[in-house]
Amino acid sequence: MEITVKAEEAFHVFHLKGRLDLTSSSELKEKVKEHLEQGKVNILLNMAQVDFINSSGLGTLVSTLKEVRTANGRIALCSLAPYVQEIFEITQLSHIFDIFPGEKEAFAAFGQKKAAHTS
Amino acid sequence: MEKIDPHQEELLVWLSSEDFDQREAACQQLRDYDNDTSRAALVAAIEDPNKGIRELAAEGLLSLSGERTALFLSDLLGHEDISIRNLAAETIAKLGSCSIDPMVEKASDPDKDVRKFAIDILGQIGDTAALNTVRKALDDENPNVVCSAAEALGQLGSPEAVNDLVKILNENEDARLQAAEALGKIGDQTALDALVKALDSDDPVVVFSVIDAMGNMQNAQAGPFLKKLLPGADDALKEAIIGALIKIAKYSDRTILEDLPVKQLQDCLFNVIEGDNSENKIFALEELEHWEGPSVVDKILKALDDPDEDVRNKAKDVLKSSAVSSTEKISQALLNGSDEYICNLLETIAASGNSRFVHDVMKLVYHDSPEVREEVAWTLGKIGDRNIIKALFTLAEDDVGHVRSAAIKSIGWVGDDRDVDKLLKWLDDQYIDVREACLGALVLIGGQQVIDHFRNDLNHPEIERQKMAATALGWIGEKEVVEPLITALNHPEWEVRRSAVESLGRIADKRAVDPLKVILNDDNAQVRKSAVDAVVSLEGRDALNSIAMLLEDQDRWVRFHAINVIGSIGDHSVTDRILNLLSDEDDIIRVAAAKALSGLKDERSLAVLKNIVNDSNQDVAEAASQALAALERGV
Numbered sequence: 001m002e003i004t005v006k007a008e009e010a011f012h013v014f015h016l017k018g019r020l021d022l023t024s025s026s027e028l029k030e031k032v033k034e035h036l037e038q039g040k041v042n043i044l045l046n047m048a049q050v051d052f053i054n055s056s057g058l059g060t061l062v063s064t065l066k067e068v069r070t071a072n073g074r075i076a077l078c079s080l081a082p083y084v085q086e087i088f089e090i091t092q093l094s095h096i097f098d099i100f101p102g103e104k105e106a107f108a109a110f111g112q113k114k115a116a117h118t119s
Numbered sequence: 120m121e122k123i124d125p126h127q128e129e130l131l132v133w134l135s136s137e138d139f140d141q142r143e144a145a146c147q148q149l150r151d152y153d154n155d156t157s158r159a160a161l162v163a164a165i166e167d168p169n170k171g172i173r174e175l176a177a178e179g180l181l182s183l184s185g186e187r188t189a190l191f192l193s194d195l196l197g198h199e200d201i202s203i204r205n206l207a208a209e210t211i212a213k214l215g216s217c218s219i220d221p222m223v224e225k226a227s228d229p230d231k232d233v234r235k236f237a238i239d240i241l242g243q244i245g246d247t248a249a250l251n252t253v254r255k256a257l258d259d260e261n262p263n264v265v266c267s268a269a270e271a272l273g274q275l276g277s278p279e280a281v282n283d284l285v286k287i288l289n290e291n292e293d294a295r296l297q298a299a300e301a302l303g304k305i306g307d308q309t310a311l312d313a314l315v316k317a318l319d320s321d322d323p324v325v326v327f328s329v330i331d332a333m334g335n336m337q338n339a340q341a342g343p344f345l346k347k348l349l350p351g352a353d354d355a356l357k358e359a360i361i362g363a364l365i366k367i368a369k370y371s372d373r374t375i376l377e378d379l380p381v382k383q384l385q386d387c388l389f390n391v392i393e394g395d396n397s398e399n400k401i402f403a404l405e406e407l408e409h410w411e412g413p414s415v416v417d418k419i420l421k422a423l424d425d426p427d428e429d430v431r432n433k434a435k436d437v438l439k440s441s442a443v444s445s446t447e448k449i450s451q452a453l454l455n456g457s458d459e460y461i462c463n464l465l466e467t468i469a470a471s472g473n474s475r476f477v478h479d480v481m482k483l484v485y486h487d488s489p490e491v492r493e494e495v496a497w498t499l500g501k502i503g504d505r506n507i508i509k510a511l512f513t514l515a516e517d518d519v520g521h522v523r524s525a526a527i528k529s530i531g532w533v534g535d536d537r538d539v540d541k542l543l544k545w546l547d548d549q550y551i552d553v554r555e556a557c558l559g560a561l562v563l564i565g566g567q568q569v570i571d572h573f574r575n576d577l578n579h580p581e582i583e584r585q586k587m588a589a590t591a592l593g594w595i596g597e598k599e600v601v602e603p604l605i606t607a608l609n610h611p612e613w614e615v616r617r618s619a620v621e622s623l624g625r626i627a628d629k630r631a632v633d634p635l636k637v638i639l640n641d642d643n644a645q646v647r648k649s650a651v652d653a654v655v656s657l658e659g660r661d662a663l664n665s666i667a668m669l670l671e672d673q674d675r676w677v678r679f680h681a682i683n684v685i686g687s688i689g690d691h692s693v694t695d696r697i698l699n700l701l702s703d704e705d706d707i708i709r710v711a712a713a714k715a716l717s718g719l720k721d722e723r724s725l726a727v728l729k730n731i732v733n734d735s736n737q738d739v740a741e742a743a744s745q746a747l748a749a750l751e752r753g754v
Contacts, residue, residue, distance in 0.1 A: 021596065021597075022597065022598075052596070052625070052626070052627065053596075054565075054594075054595060054596025054597055054626075055562060055563065055564070055565025055566070055569075055594070055595045055596060055597060056565065056597065058562075058563055058565075059563065059564075059565060062503075062532060062563070065503075066503055069472045069503075083625070087562075087594055090555075090558070090559045090562060090594060091531060091559040091560070091562055091563040091594075092528040092531065092532075092556070092559055093532070093563070095497065095500075095501070095528070096500070096501050096503075096532055
């Protein structure tokens with residue numbers, strides 16, 4: 001799997017290409033971990049070019065979600081291919097991930113947070 | 120002289136009866152006679168001693184045509200009984216623009232109270248056709264009429280009246296408040312200087328009115344003038360100023376709120392949330408999204424119970440970001456709310472993913488409402504803490520199917536190998552939703568134990584379970600599932616073979632290429648059709664030679680599918696075979712062949728397609744024409 005990362009708007013966008021399975025999962029986990037350690041905690045996974053995902057790949061996404069949350073960050077997915085969408089429905093992962101049709105929609109939904117006042 | 124219908128004549132008699140029912144019936148039926156006799160009778164009934172009859176008479180008058188009715192009613196504006204005057208005025212206003220002429224006339228009545236009513240009504244009608252009459256009333260000798268005129272000009276909303284109102288604001292002590300209010304309603308920016316000047320008034324009531332008007336103008340330029348008043352202002356004045364700034368912020372510039380005293384701003388936002396205007400409430404909630412603290416959360420929690428759905432949804436959204444720091448308030452609210460309220464709250468907790476609420480949420484596992492229990496299941500899954508797995512298994516035993524289903528889906532997100540044994544029994548649940556939830560959870564957990572289970576299920580006594588196993592193995596998609604799926608290609612049940620074919624196509628492991636090519640010859644047409652897709656998924660363009668034989672398949676739908684797939688691959692090596700199909704006796708095959716030829720983009724097709732553009736079958740002729748057009752553009 002090829003993973004390229006770009007910093008855009010409020011997110012670091014991970015462009016994933018190829019198969020997300022046992023072999024490629026560790027690479028994704030490693031890249032996410034590196035980012036979290038550097039304080040880059042808002043991550044958008046662009047899945048447009050993921051043509052296969054299996055149990056291991058799904059498990060990796062779930063554990064990534066937990067790690068990002070622990071780091072007080074946000075994770076969202078966008079541009080799911082129909083096949084990936086189908087498996088997200090089967091496993092109901094669409095309930096626990098924020099999923100957007102494209103990057104623009106994800107930026108619009110998450111990019112406009114301001115600092116909090118304390119009363 | 121109007122000719123009166125005998126029944127109408129009878130109704131007139133009833134109207135004078137002492138019997139309430141007769142008078143009531145008369146009011147109801149006189150409206151069917153749209154004439155002056157009915158108008159006069161119903162206007163007389165407005166003076167009836169019984170309130171119900173008076174109201175019925177007013178309703179009846181509203182259903183008669185307008186201007187004449189207003190004219191008849193206008194005589195009551197000088198009535199000695201205030202309740203009758205008010206009812207007449209209210210009815211005239213409801214008649215709308217057709218009352219303007221009679222009221223313009225009454226605006227010059229010698230009676231000051233009638234003039235005042237006339238101006239009030241013209242303001243309520245809100246039609247600028249009355250503008251000059253109302254402006255003229257600003258010069259009336261009676262101060263009450265002037266006040267009404269200033270107020271009415273605000274209702275008419277015409278900027279043409281701004282100079283007149285500024286004059287009143289500066290010079291007329293009696294009508295200054297109404298003038299300020301009207302200027303705020305009109306919202307014309309040229310009045311800003313006059314309003315700013317009026318802020319220096321010694322009369323606090325005028326100052327409050329002007330502040331309110333400046334807020335209503337929604338002009339950011341008013342902000343600095345209002346803020347200048349804050350130092351030294353008492354609490355009530357501060358509240359008015361900040362209230363006005365909130366109105367300005369809502370429509371022009373939100374940053375105007377940034378340097379305001381925190382406590383007062385917060386109180387004002389709270390007041391807005393307690394108010395009646397949903398749009399303002401949503402704005403206040405949006406502002407509070409950037410605040411923290413128990414009192415903020417308290418207000419947002421209250422808004423979760425708002426009668427307006429948009430406000431409730433906004434409160435939910437806002438709470439999602441506030442929930443992190445308000446554990447105690449939310450814990451209390453979870454125990455005391457209505458079912459819908461608790462569900463809304465659980466949804467926000469789930470969205471925050473904050474495990475701090477786990478214990479509070481788990482207390483609701485045995486809640487009376489299945490809707491709450493279902494939401495508890497979702498919430499626990501979304502929080503995703505391993506400690507809640509026991510609670511989820513409790514919910515998975517619930518009597519209600521959709522609670523079980525939610526719990527099992529959540530177990531899929533949170534669970535691991537340790538939970539597989541316990542999960543398997545729900546594959547036999549009576550509800551399909553629960554069985555599918557279980558399948559999804561097992562796919563998500565994956566691992567050798569799950570694979571072994573589904574491998575065994577390929578030989579389950581029930582065909583449904585065999586099919587489910589073949590599908591599940593495909594979704595699991597690990598290398599270990601490929602061999603069992605290849606074995607399943609020889610399964611005696613065609614539906615299981617088809618599921619295995621689809622799964623192998625999805626996994627696209629090269630070990631499956633040869634077995635899938637063999638199954639292109641399967642006895643069952645559905646299996647052969649799925650095999651076409653699977654082989655193409657594995658080999659792409661290289662699959663062409665293997666699947667081309669299905670162009671001559673005995674089953675029309677297999678042939679149809681093969682033509683479509685080959686057309687989408689777009690390789691010239693099969694052009695001749697597709698061209699032959701243009702003379703197939705089956706219309707559907709000829710249509711598919713024509714469409715496929717447009718994808719192949721081979722110029723040899725042009726001549727043959729031209730021959731069939733006039734085919735006796737309209738669909739074939741149309742497909743040929745479209746293919747020709749596409750080829751002529753593309754070749």
